[in-house]
Amino acid sequence: xxxxxxxxxxxxxxxxxxxADVRLIKEAFFEIGxxxxxxxVHSGNDAMAFLRRTxxxxxxxxxxxxxxxIGLPGVQGGDVLSMIKSDSSLLxxxxxxxxxxxxxxxxxxSYSNHANGYIVxxxxxxxxxxxxxxxxxxxxxxxxxxx
Amino acid sequence: xxxxxxxxxxxxxxxxxxxxxxxxxxxAFQELDRTLSLNVVVNGEDAISYxxxxxxxSAALRPDIILLDLNLPGIGGGEVLSYIKKxxxxxxxxxxxxxxxxxxxxxAASYQACASCYIVKxxxxxxxxxxxxxxxxxxxxxxxxxx
Numbered sequence: 001x002x003x004x005x006x007x008x009x010x011x012x013x014x015x016x017x018x019x020a021d022v023r024l025i026k027e028a029f030f031e032i033g034x035x036x037x038x039x040x041v042h043s044g045n046d047a048m049a050f051l052r053r054t055x056x057x058x059x060x061x062x063x064x065x066x067x068x069x070i071g072l073p074g075v076q077g078g079d080v081l082s083m084i085k086s087d088s089s090l091l092x093x094x095x096x097x098x099x100x101x102x103x104x105x106x107x108x109x110s111y112s113n114h115a116n117g118y119i120v121x122x123x124x125x126x127x128x129x130x131x132x133x134x135x136x137x138x139x140x141x142x143x144x145x146x147x
Numbered sequence: 148x149x150x151x152x153x154x155x156x157x158x159x160x161x162x163x164x165x166x167x168x169x170x171x172x173x174x175a176f177q178e179l180d181r182t183l184s185l186n187v188v189v190n191g192e193d194a195i196s197y198x199x200x201x202x203x204x205s206a207a208l209r210p211d212i213i214l215l216d217l218n219l220p221g222i223g224g225g226e227v228l229s230y231i232k233k234x235x236x237x238x239x240x241x242x243x244x245x246x247x248x249x250x251x252x253x254x255a256a257s258y259q260a261c262a263s264c265y266i267v268k269x270x271x272x273x274x275x276x277x278x279x280x281x282x283x284x285x286x287x288x289x290x291x292x293x294x
Contacts, residue, residue, distance in 0.1 A: 085261070092258035102291065111239035111293040114232070114261040118291050131289055138285035142278060143264045146255050 010036040010140050013063035015047040015080065016098070017072050024125060025067065025098075028132035036140060039063065044075025048083055051090055063093060064145050067135075068115075070099040070106060078109060085114045092146040094139065157287060158184045160210035162194040162227060163245075164219050168268065172214065172245075175275040179283050184208065191222025195230055198237055210240055211292050215262075217246040217253055225256060232261040239293040241286070 016022050022040045029038065039061070041047050047068070050057040066084070070077035077097065084090045094116035099106065102120045110118050119135075122128045139145070159176070163169050169187055176183055186207070188194045194215075197204040213231070217224035224244070231237045241263040246253065249267045257265045269275050286292070 088259075091261070092255060094258075094264065104294065107291055108239055108293050111241065112235070114238075116263050117241075117285070118293075119289055120291055134281075134284040134289040137281045139264070142266060142281045144249065144254055144267050146258045146265075147251055 010064040010145075011061045012036050012038050013047070013050060013066045014038060014040040015042075015044070015066065015072065015077065016040065016069040017042045018069070021069070021098075021121065024128045025132060028125070028128040029136070031129050032133050032136060034136050034140070036064075036136075037061065042073075044072045044077065044080040047080050048075070051084065051087075051093075065135075065139050066093055066095045067098045068095050070097060070101055070110075078106070078113065081110060081113050081115055094143075094145070096135065096139075156182060156184060157211045157292075158208045159186065160194070160197065160213045161185060161187045162189075162191070162213065162219065162224065163187065163216045164189045165216070168216070171272060171275045172279075175272070175279040178276050179279060181283070181287070186210070191219045191224065191227045194219075194227050195222065198231065198234075212286060213240055213242045214245050215242050217244060217248055217257070225253075225260065228257065228260045228262055241292065243282070243286075 014022050014025055026038050029036065041050050049055050050060050053060050068077050068080060077099065081095055084093065084095055096117040096119060097110045097115045098119050098121060100121050107118050119131060122131050161169065161172055163172065173185055176185060188197050196202055197207050200207050215224050215227060228242055231240065231242060244257045244262045244265045245268055247268050254265050266278065269278050
């Protein structure tokens with residue numbers, strides 16, 4: 001099924017303050033038999049510290065893909081997106097918005113700020129599996145990611 | 148399969164000068180079980196005219212998503228991408244780069260210019276079909292596209 005060659009272990013940064021949603025993402029990857037390295041942070045400030053390798057994230061791996069919630073404590077996901085896409089050293093990392101919001105303004109603003117996709121969080125675990133399978137097949141098997 | 152509303156009349160703009168590739172893309176899309184509106188322009192000048200709704204494209208529909216080749220006669224695909232992503236009315240439209248090039252420079256430049264993603268063209272028709280199914284599952288069934 002794979003179009004491009006199977007990548008080695010990819011790293012995905014999950015930015016989500018809801019531990020249950022992080023767990024569902026991780027369990028869905030397990031369920032489809034794929035095991036990218038999954039890192040999670042729970043706030044916008046921590047996301048930027050991770051990406052800029054400051055403080056306790058000095059040795060953090062640069063992620064191949066970011067899954068970003070919008071409703072975060074402190075710095076909001078939309079602001080995190082803007083910071084990533086206006087930072088020349090980070091802007092090439094694809095960012096998929098993953099949110100409870102289906103608000104049209106959030107959708108348009110995210111794409112206008114160069115989100116690489118916008119997904120409304122599924123309700124059931126079964127739908128999480130469908131969503132994570134689509135993300136994995138597209139971003140980790142089909143697309144050529146930047147180095 | 149999809150947990151979201153299925154979009155039956157997505158409008159796709161294909162910017163591609165190679166007749167063989169256009170045919171493969173169109174035929175692979177036809178293998179999908181959905182009705183799509185496929186519009187093709189064969190060079191960068193026509194792509195920009197289409198998006199500006201100039202001349203023969205005055206009644207053109209705004210694309211929901213764009214497939215863009217890099218190697219085009221005249222205005223290149225990279226310039227078309229930059230034009231789209233700098234225009235406040237167009238920049239929210241996702242642009243999938245579909246190119247023969249696997250050069251790191253082309254991949255990095257495309258992500259830096261805010262392409263949604265970069266795909267190296269498949270070699271066989273079966274791989275085109277596989278690619279379109281993965282594109283469909285992510286972009287048409289999972290993601291919420293900007294309206």
